[in-house]
Amino acid sequence: MRSFIVLILVAGCAGDPASRPATWSYLHAAIIAPNCATSSCHSQRAATAGVVLDDPDTAYQTLIDRQYVLPGDDGSTLLLLLDGDERRRMPPDAPLPAADIDLVRRWIEEGAKK
Amino acid sequence: MKSLVLALGLVIAIAAPAAAYPQFQLSSGSVRCSQCHISPAGGGLLTQWGSEESADSITPGGDGRFLHGLVTLPEWLQIGGDIRVAALANDVGSTDGTELAAFPMQADLGAAIKGGAFTFVGYLGARGRVRSGAPTSPPSSGSMVENPSLASYFISREHYVLWQPDQAAGIYVRAGRFAAPYGLRLADHTAYVRRFLGYNLLEETYGLGVGYLANAIEIHATGFVYDPLQGGPRKEAGGALMLEMQPANVAVIGLSGRAGIASTDTRLQAGLHAKLWIDGAKLLMQGEVDGVHQTFDGGVARNQLAAYVGPVLVPMKGLYTGVAYQAFAEDLAVHSVLRQGADVWASYLPHTHFEIMANARAQRIGPREHAYLAMLQLHYYL
Numbered sequence: 304m305r306s307f308i309v310l311i312l313v314a315g316c317a318g319d320p321a322s323r324p325a326t327w328s329y330l331h332a333a334i335i336a337p338n339c340a341t342s343s344c345h346s347q348r349a350a351t352a353g354v355v356l357d358d359p360d361t362a363y364q365t366l367i368d369r370q371y372v373l374p375g376d377d378g379s380t381l382l383l384l385l386d387g388d389e390r391r392r393m394p395p396d397a398p399l400p401a402a403d404i405d406l407v408r409r410w411i412e413e414g415a416k417k
Numbered sequence: 418m419k420s421l422v423l424a425l426g427l428v429i430a431i432a433a434p435a436a437a438y439p440q441f442q443l444s445s446g447s448v449r450c451s452q453c454h455i456s457p458a459g460g461g462l463l464t465q466w467g468s469e470e471s472a473d474s475i476t477p478g479g480d481g482r483f484l485h486g487l488v489t490l491p492e493w494l495q496i497g498g499d500i501r502v503a504a505l506a507n508d509v510g511s512t513d514g515t516e517l518a519a520f521p522m523q524a525d526l527g528a529a530i531k532g533g534a535f536t537f538v539g540y541l542g543a544r545g546r547v548r549s550g551a552p553t554s555p556p557s558s559g560s561m562v563e564n565p566s567l568a569s570y571f572i573s574r575e576h577y578v579l580w581q582p583d584q585a586a587g588i589y590v591r592a593g594r595f596a597a598p599y600g601l602r603l604a605d606h607t608a609y610v611r612r613f614l615g616y617n618l619l620e621e622t623y624g625l626g627v628g629y630l631a632n633a634i635e636i637h638a639t640g641f642v643y644d645p646l647q648g649g650p651r652k653e654a655g656g657a658l659m660l661e662m663q664p665a666n667v668a669v670i671g672l673s674g675r676a677g678i679a680s681t682d683t684r685l686q687a688g689l690h691a692k693l694w695i696d697g698a699k700l701l702m703q704g705e706v707d708g709v710h711q712t713f714d715g716g717v718a719r720n721q722l723a724a725y726v727g728p729v730l731v732p733m734k735g736l737y738t739g740v741a742y743q744a745f746a747e748d749l750a751v752h753s754v755l756r757q758g759a760d761v762w763a764s765y766l767p768h769t770h771f772e773i774m775a776n777a778r779a780q781r782i783g784p785r786e787h788a789y790l791a792m793l794q795l796h797y798y799l
Contacts, residue, residue: 318752324715331681332681336650389513403747
């Protein structure tokens with residue numbers, strides 16, 4: 304039990320979130336797919352709102368083509384959805400930690416490269 | 418018209434959870450899940466003995482058999498199913514306020530057909546739908562919003578062939594779609610130890626499993642590949658192993674491991690789970706802790722931690738109440754990505770086949786985000 308508490312404390316006071324790479328390959332595998340591409344949401348099968356995010360290529364194309372992401376624009380719809388700003392927040396059951404949203408924001412500000 | 422067909426589909430495809438209720442293990446007097454379930458690791462369709470036992474040991478009374486005993490099934494056939502509707506209030510900090518919804522949560526019909534040492538188990542059903550497919554506002558004036566196809570609502574959580582010469586003990590082999598046994602196997606797919614470890618809703622994989630069941634020990638090994646039609650976020654192939662011991666008929670100690678390789682990353686995870694039934698206090702202590710090492714393309718790696726601790730009190734027959742603390746550290750090297758959740762729940766089975774469940778969860782996500790959920794479920798199982 305003591306080691307469990309230590310692990311939780313370590314998790315709460317570890318390194319800088321900005322140390323993670325703001326690249327699409329990392330963002331998709333580490334944040335977008337596990338949180339957004341769940342089977343009843345943006346998987347290929349459910350395709351909620353016509354958005355499929357489980358494959359990195361399809362996901363990137365969808366976000367760009369449908370203008371959820373405007374490269375360089377920190378007012379992109381994707382960020383408004385993740386922040387829950389004037390619309391239903393995504394993911395609707397468990398929002399992303401602010402540090403994850405900041406990483407997505409950094410990727411968009413740096414040009415949203417694939 | 419689409420809605421009408423969907424509604425009819427829901428009615429026709431009556432229900433049963435492919436998930437188990439792990440609080441029944443030990444507290445009901447059954448030490449091993451497969452004493453009541455056809456699946457060697459528990460969950461899903463009940464055995465004939467399990468159906469009858471459900472009226473005696475987990476509810477105050479009734480007839481636990483198919484359709485309350487109105488129809489006697491032949492020994493080679495078992496039919497089960499669940500239908501579950503729910504209502505929720507969900508506050509995740511959106512500026513548009515708390516979300517209120519009532520929705521069909523589960524509708525599954527399952528059958529097991531037995532011939533000699535072989536059993537075929539299959540489920541058909543409809544997936545639940547909390548929200549409409551449309552976003553609250555389109556991303557841009559030119560964008561189109563498409564609805565999911567009708568076919569996407571029909572699912573089969575499990576379908577497999579099981580070879581098991583002796584249901585009570587010994588070796589088994591199964592092949593098909595099922596969840597590779599791992600950890601506590603909680604019914605709640607949103608629990609962090611399920612949601613973030615490859616066991617979220619409909620993430621059952623196709624696999625070949627072998628195992629061995631004995632008096633106070635069981636072992637399950639599975640090689641798996643993702644389901645290309647119904648699968649979840651990770652298109653992975655790999656293997657899982659679970660060893661569970663049940664010493665003295667009052668405790669469970671389990672070790673699990675899982676490795677999954679996807680085109681974008683590799684994930685290795687291992688965990689420990691345990692239960693202790695304190696009969697005098699009618700209290701079941703249970704918990705799980707897992708560590709994950711994930712390596713991405715380009716050599717970037719992260720370590721994760723998931724944990725669940727949740728005692729269950731059984732104050733009277735048919736009433737199960739619990740609290741739980743859970744945590745998920747998305748990356749142990751990064752501060753402010755820790756999720757923590759506190760749950761309180763009660764499940765009441767006033768009569769066999771019927772369940773009313775209420776639960777609430779408060780989450781702290783990172784240093785400053787919060788989310789709150791309250792849910793009521795009405796559940797009928799065949």
